[in-house]
Amino acid sequence: ATPALLFAELMQTTPSPPAAATTPVSTATAAQQKDLTRVDRIGSHSHIWGLGLDDGLEPRVNSQGMVGQLHARKAIGVVLQMIKEGKIAGRAVLLAGQPATGKTAIAMGLAQALGHETPFTMIAASEVFSLEMSKTEALTQAFRRSIGVRIKEETEIIEGEVVEIQIDRPATGAGAKVGRMTLKTTDMETQYDLGSKMIEQITKEKIQAGDVITIDKSTGRISRLGRAFTRARDFDAMGPNVKLVQCPEGELQKRKEVVHVVSLHDIDVINSRSHGFMALFAGDIGEIKPEVRDQIDRKVAEWREEGKAEFVPGVLFIDEVHMLDMECFSFLNRALESDMAPIVILATNRGRTKIRGTSDVSSHGIPIDLLDRLLIVQTRPYAEPELAQILKIRCEEEDVEVTDDALELLTTIAKDTSLRYAIQLITTGALVAAKRKSTEVDVDDIRRVYDLFVDVKRSTQFLHAYEAQFA
Numbered sequence: 001a002t003p004a005l006l007f008a009e010l011m012q013t014t015p016s017p018p019a020a021a022t023t024p025v026s027t028a029t030a031a032q033q034k035d036l037t038r039v040d041r042i043g044s045h046s047h048i049w050g051l052g053l054d055d056g057l058e059p060r061v062n063s064q065g066m067v068g069q070l071h072a073r074k075a076i077g078v079v080l081q082m083i084k085e086g087k088i089a090g091r092a093v094l095l096a097g098q099p100a101t102g103k104t105a106i107a108m109g110l111a112q113a114l115g116h117e118t119p120f121t122m123i124a125a126s127e128v129f130s131l132e133m134s135k136t137e138a139l140t141q142a143f144r145r146s147i148g149v150r151i152k153e154e155t156e157i158i159e160g161e162v163v164e165i166q167i168d169r170p171a172t173g174a175g176a177k178v179g180r181m182t183l184k185t186t187d188m189e190t191q192y193d194l195g196s197k198m199i200e201q202i203t204k205e206k207i208q209a210g211d212v213i214t215i216d217k218s219t220g221r222i223s224r225l226g227r228a229f230t231r232a233r234d235f236d237a238m239g240p241n242v243k244l245v246q247c248p249e250g251e252l253q254k255r256k257e258v259v260h261v262v263s264l265h266d267i268d269v270i271n272s273r274s275h276g277f278m279a280l281f282a283g284d285i286g287e288i289k290p291e292v293r294d295q296i297d298r299k300v301a302e303w304r305e306e307g308k309a310e311f312v313p314g315v316l317f318i319d320e321v322h323m324l325d326m327e328c329f330s331f332l333n334r335a336l337e338s339d340m341a342p343i344v345i346l347a348t349n350r351g352r353t354k355i356r357g358t359s360d361v362s363s364h365g366i367p368i369d370l371l372d373r374l375l376i377v378q379t380r381p382y383a384e385p386e387l388a389q390i391l392k393i394r395c396e397e398e399d400v401e402v403t404d405d406a407l408e409l410l411t412t413i414a415k416d417t418s419l420r421y422a423i424q425l426i427t428t429g430a431l432v433a434a435k436r437k438s439t440e441v442d443v444d445d446i447r448r449v450y451d452l453f454v455d456v457k458r459s460t461q462f463l464h465a466y467e468a469q470f471a
Contacts, residue, residue, distance in 0.1 A: 044104075044423075047397040051109040053077045065393060066109055068386035069102050075377045076106055080113055083313060083343050090341040092332075094321070094371075096348055096364055097379030100419045103347040106379070107317045110345070117261050119148040119314030119342070125323035136331045137287045143335055144265040144293075146342035148312030149300055151260045158192075158215040159254055160185050161228045161247045162207060167199055183213075185248045198222070212245050217253075261312060264340075267296050297340070314342045321346040322365030325357040329367050336373060346374070387414045387422075394423050400430040401440040409446050417455040425449050 052063030057077040059070045066073060072095070079093055095103040111120040121142055128138045160183035167179035179194040181202070194202070201222045207213060210231030214223045226243035268288050303309035318324075324332075335341055346366075353365040362368060382390065388411040395402045402410070406429070414422035428449040429441040438445075454462065 042398055045108040047393050048105055048108050048112060050113045051077055051080065051106070053080075053113075057081065062389055064109065064112075066102075066105065067389045067393065068382050069106065069379055072097075072102070072106060072377050072379050073109070075375075076110055079343065079345075079375075080110060083114060083118065083315060090336040090338060092336055092344040092346065092370075092374050094346045094348070094364065094366075094374040094376045095379060096376055098381055099349045101379040101381055103349070103379055104319060107319075107345055107347065110315065111317075114315065117148070117150075118312060119146050119263050120317070121145040121314070122317045122319070125318055125320045125328075128324065128328060133287045135325075135328055139328060139331050139335070141265055141268075141288070142316055142318075143342060144268060145263050146314040146316040147264045147340055148261050148314055149264060149267065149303075149309050150312050151262065151303070151309045153258055153260075153308070154255050155258050156217040157254055157256050158183065158217065158252050159225075159248045160190075160212070160252045162209050162211045162213060163189065164209055165202065165207065167194070183252055185250060185252055187250055188252060190252055212248065263314075264293075264296065264300070267300075268293055271296060311340065315345060316342050317345045317347070319347045320349075322348045322350045322353060323356060326355060326367065329355075329370050333370055333373070382419065384411060384415055387411050387419060390419065391422060391426070395426055398427055398430070400426050402426070402429075403440055403442050405443045406441050406446050409443055413446075413450065417457060421455045424453065428453065 048065035050064035050066070051073050052060045052066035053073065054060060057074065057080075059066075059073040059077065061067070061070070076093070079091075082091065095106060097103055107122065111122075114120060123142050128135050131138045163182040163184050165179065165181050167177060169177055176196040177199050178196075179199050180191055181194055181198075182189065182191045184190075198220060201220070205222055205224055207222065207224060210228050212225045212228050214225060215221070216223075226245035228247050229244050230247065232244055272288050272292050300309060300311075304311070332344070336344065348364045348366075350365050352361055352363055354360065355362050355365055355367060360367075363371060366374075388407065391407060391410050391414060392402075395407070410422050410425060413425065425446060426441075429445040432445045432448050433439070433441045436445075
């Protein structure tokens, strides 16, 4: 039987009424349990690492984990170029489409394409109402998380290859340790005295002769750059993480420009006396006074004029935007007019619906004055070949071997139910296959999990069929 016929057969199965569980629960013994040293977390979009565009911003059919949605990806590619140039602020984009058409996947692809230095903040609209602060404060913090400041500063460092390390320990065992370290470049060689703190760092970092290191003179922090090429033959074998570098040239003491990228929100928290630096780790931030933000904005503006800092416009992604109310939409209207506003990307799966908290019906549940500001990008349902390709990528991501017939059956299920439901059957099918000592998921395994876990359509049919028992 073909997978399509098997799926039709599965759809014809009649749901049975609820019954009490009679199978005894087995308890795993200690011998049956495995020690897990490392757990790989696989997320819904962990297979995505970019938008899948070429140098001309043209979308590839299947690239960087992205499949299909060519028009939407090309449009977001234009937005990506706008963000990288950093000249346009306060633009907003709306991703509108049916559920499971890749809206969040496109946003995640954009985040990956921007790189780690560009701030990217992702929130769900419902989060605004669940925080212990006002709605406008929650949105303000989200906006300022999405605006980075690249701060440049010069620092003095000592950079060279370690020639020799001598550490003198007191004979009595008490007292501070002292020592000497000889560093060299291709042009000079110098010996430095070591205090107890420097010796502690050297011991902790396992610095030895032949390593190329840098020492920050302001903080005393030691960093290993790698192993000198000339000392590569000191050992018969080296680990795969050992990096070979050239011996530095010129003077040992140098001035180096260090660049830090922090968000405006992080600066707000650090400079807020009621919260302080530790609030970044505790997570309990609360509301920040407008006076603090005004002072920070003025200071950052001064740094920009002096050439010490520059803005890094980021991205704020708000999912399920139709959950916001009129107060939030009014705030977004005003915030988008600021010259420091990030690129705002909204996503919704609603058509014409009521604006939250009102009786007014509007497209996508968004007021018309905000809709006028938006560049709307549509996402369309996936075609059957695209569904098959997405399921294949997810099987590779979850490290599950699937037969061609099983993959075809999963594609048929995804087409007739939903893509998300079909993806959920991959790992569950792998567990059923492992129970019968198989390393490959077959059609029978998919049929088994399809019978165990029902989709929304069959669940609704079940409730209608036995509605009297749930009254």
